[in-house]
Amino acid sequence: MLADFPYYIAAWIFLCGLYGIVRSRHLVHTVICLTILQSSTYVLLLAIGFRAGGYAPVFAGISPGVVTVDPVVQSLMLTDIVVETTVVALLLAMVVKAFEKGGTTSPDDLRFMRG
Amino acid sequence: MRFWGAGLLILIAASAFAIVRTDDVRNQVLALSFYGLLLGLMFFIFQAPDVALSQITVGAMALPLMVMLALTRMKHRAALGKGEKEKSHE
Amino acid sequence: MSEKRRLLLFLAGAVGLAAIYTAGILNMPAWGTYRGPYGDVIAGLVVFQRHATDVVNAITYDYRGFDTLGEEFILFSAVTGVTLLLRPESEEKKKKFEEGENPASFQDRAALSETVQVFTTAMFGFSVLFGIYIGTHGQLTPGGGFQGGLIVAAAPMLLYVAENTEAFERIISHPIADFLESVGASAYALIGVGALALGLPFLTNMLPLGTTGDIFSSGTIALISACVGLEVAAAFMGLTYEYLREILSRSRNEED
Numbered sequence: 001m002l003a004d005f006p007y008y009i010a011a012w013i014f015l016c017g018l019y020g021i022v023r024s025r026h027l028v029h030t031v032i033c034l035t036i037l038q039s040s041t042y043v044l045l046l047a048i049g050f051r052a053g054g055y056a057p058v059f060a061g062i063s064p065g066v067v068t069v070d071p072v073v074q075s076l077m078l079t080d081i082v083v084e085t086t087v088v089a090l091l092l093a094m095v096v097k098a099f100e101k102g103g104t105t106s107p108d109d110l111r112f113m114r115g
Numbered sequence: 116m117r118f119w120g121a122g123l124l125i126l127i128a129a130s131a132f133a134i135v136r137t138d139d140v141r142n143q144v145l146a147l148s149f150y151g152l153l154l155g156l157m158f159f160i161f162q163a164p165d166v167a168l169s170q171i172t173v174g175a176m177a178l179p180l181m182v183m184l185a186l187t188r189m190k191h192r193a194a195l196g197k198g199e200k201e202k203s204h205e
Numbered sequence: 206m207s208e209k210r211r212l213l214l215f216l217a218g219a220v221g222l223a224a225i226y227t228a229g230i231l232n233m234p235a236w237g238t239y240r241g242p243y244g245d246v247i248a249g250l251v252v253f254q255r256h257a258t259d260v261v262n263a264i265t266y267d268y269r270g271f272d273t274l275g276e277e278f279i280l281f282s283a284v285t286g287v288t289l290l291l292r293p294e295s296e297e298k299k300k301k302f303e304e305g306e307n308p309a310s311f312q313d314r315a316a317l318s319e320t321v322q323v324f325t326t327a328m329f330g331f332s333v334l335f336g337i338y339i340g341t342h343g344q345l346t347p348g349g350g351f352q353g354g355l356i357v358a359a360a361p362m363l364l365y366v367a368e369n370t371e372a373f374e375r376i377i378s379h380p381i382a383d384f385l386e387s388v389g390a391s392a393y394a395l396i397g398v399g400a401l402a403l404g405l406p407f408l409t410n411m412l413p414l415g416t417t418g419d420i421f422s423s424g425t426i427a428l429i430s431a432c433v434g435l436e437v438a439a440a441f442m443g444l445t446y447e448y449l450r451e452i453l454s455r456s457r458n459e460e461d
Contacts, residue, residue, distance in 0.1 A: 003235035003236055004230050004231070004233060004235065004236055005236060006236055007230045007233070007236070008227075008230070011222075011223065011226050015219050015222070015223070018215065018219070019215065019219075022211050022212060022215040023208070023211075023212065047236055048239075049239060049244065050236065050237055050239065051237060051238070051239040052237035052238070054239075056347075057244075057248055057259075057260040057261055058258060058259050058260065058261075058346065058347055059251075059252055059258045059259075059260070060258040060259070060345055060346055060418070064248075064249070064252040064253070065249075067245075068244070068245075068248045068260070069239065069244070070239050070241065070243075070244035071244055071247060071248055071260040071261045071264055072243055072244055072247060072264060072269075073244070074261045075261055075264040075265045075269055078261070078265055078351070079265070079272060079273065079276050082276050082279070082280065082351060083276065083279060085280075086279050086280050086283035086284075087283070089283050089284070089287055089444055090283045090286050090287060090290075093286065093287040093290040093291055093447075094290065096290075096291065096448075097290050097291070
């Protein structure tokens with residue numbers, strides 16, 4: 001159990017974010033919980049690529065032969081963070097528009113969104 | 116190193132739960148900024164300085180900024196609507 | 206669906222997910238033992254193949270440069286979407302929202318002390334310089350275009366905090382911000398096409414590589430990093446302006 005500790009933390013953060021989305025009463029709260037959901041993937045990716053005793057994959061000052069942690073996974077995380085920013089920007093614009101048309105930010109009361 | 120990392124991970128898990136359970140949205144933005152900073156610290160401890168820089172600029176600065184901008188615009192529109200209703204009542 | 210039923214459905218799903226996830230995790234290697242070959246292969250190759258010392262940025266802008274091209278266009282289209290969504294609806298509504306008297310809740314504000322105003326304005330130039338430094342040193346030290354662009358884009362907010370809304374609006378709403386965003390996004394694609402023009406595959410690193418540790422090293426990595434920084438800075442400034450447009454024009458009309 002202790003050897004897989006960060007993987008369980010990633011699952012916990014994922015379930016926390018999902019719980020927040022299910023119980024949310026304000027649309028901006030929903031967007032913030034989506035951010036937390038996305039950050040659970042950062043923890044998972046980081047834990048996969050980590051090597052105990054490894055150096056950071058930047059060779060400015062250390063010789064290019066040392067053992068480093070995985071750099072490919074870090075590149076994936078960079079892309080992940082950029083995509084999170086753009087998704088939140090667009091979602092917030094939609095929340096602002098829904099507020100202007102519907103008059104309320106509670107997802108249960110937005111009448112025109114009922115199916 | 117792994118001991119400090121494990122302690123920080125527990126703090127991150129507790130912080131994620133705290134954000135989800137915060138009710139007022141403005142308080143939640145501050146909690147989100149703190150969570151972003153914690154994540155950036157975790158990336159730094161786990162030997163990922165590039166990602167740590169990215170996470171600090173995004174999660175502790177750009178994301179709370181965008182949420183606050185959206186909240187300000189909604190508050191502005193709400194105040195305008197209330198002002199009009201009061202004027203039409205007079 | 207009522208809230209209680211939603212919560213029960215979520216709990217059922219969460220228990221199922223936790224069970225399957227735990228069954229999967231128990232078969233994984235322990236944390237801290239990374240066995241996969243790709244990370245070691247690339248970390249050993251980058252300094253010699255590309256003369257760049259930052260492996261993560263070399264992967265992002267060169268080995269996996271095609272993914273980053275898609276990511277830049279995601280950013281571009283998201284900013285376009287926000288501009289479309291938050292545009293002024295019609296001329297009469299625009300007049301209603303941007304002119305006219307201020308609602309009461311926006312009128313009384315505490316006055317900002319002069320110390321804060323002076324120091325915040327003084328930090329503006331330093332922030333821009335720091336952002337440019339981080340953005341141009343992407344191939345040597347941690348940093349790169351995206352991080353530097355964000356720091357530069359956040360610098361004008363210091364002016365807004367210092368209550369210099371006139372300067373803030375002039376910087377943010379300048380039409381050259383839109384132009385620079387398009388230049389940044391298209392320059393990335395054009396660099397890739399430039400490799401095509403030389404008969405090489407798309408996005409090959411075809412510029413001279415220079416010496417390791419120099420700023421003008423690693424060929425197209427530094428150039429792509431700068432273009433990405435330009436686009437990100439302009440995109441975030443445009444985003445900020447879209448949200449604050451009504452409030453800014455209202456304070457501009459107030460001062461007239």
